Amino acid sequence: xxxxxxxxxxxxxxxxxxxxxxxxxxxxxxxxxxxxxxxxxxxxxxxxxxxxxxxxxxxxxxxxxxxxxxxxxxxxxxxxxxxxxxxxxxxxxxxxxxxxxxxxxxxxx
Numbered sequence: 001x002x003x004x005x006x007x008x009x010x011x012x013x014x015x016x017x018x019x020x021x022x023x024x025x026x027x028x029x030x031x032x033x034x035x036x037x038x039x040x041x042x043x044x045x046x047x048x049x050x051x052x053x054x055x056x057x058x059x060x061x062x063x064x065x066x067x068x069x070x071x072x073x074x075x076x077x078x079x080x081x082x083x084x085x086x087x088x089x090x091x092x093x094x095x096x097x098x099x100x101x102x103x104x105x106x107x108x109x
Contacts, residue, residue: 005030006030006031006033006034009022009027009030010022014098014104015031015034015098016097016098016102016103016104017101020101020102020103022101023100023101027101028047028099028100028101031098031099031101032099035095035098035099037088037099039099042087043087043099045074045078046070046078046084046087046096047096047099047100049069049070049073049074050066050069050096050097050100050102051100051101051102052073053065053066053069054100054102059103059105059106060093060097060102060103060104060105060106061093061097061105062093062105062106062107063081063084063091063092063093063105066084066092066093066096066105067079067080067081067084070084084096093105
């Protein structure tokens with residue numbers, strides 16, 4: 001597979017993948033780099049969790065459902081807004097969905 005660059009990806013005006021099938025770990029790293037993030041195990045754990053949410057419910061979660069789902073899957077310590085805000089300041093649900101190759105959550109500005 002040829003090496004991807006951010007400019008080679010089809011992104012919407014807000015930087016989300018147009019084709020969700022274009023996502024792979026390399027693309028996640030490119031999107032994270034665009035957000036000035038380096039993906040550590042903490043991020044990958046959240047990426048896998050939000051992708052599971054999407055597979056289960058067929059939409060990207062807004063902040064509250066995301067927190068509840070993370071708490072259920074990864075424990076109460078990680079299922080807290082403060083934890084997500086430390087890793088993904090601003091809008092954790094939006095940023096995580098983008099890096100995970102998912103659509104923008106409906107209820108996020």
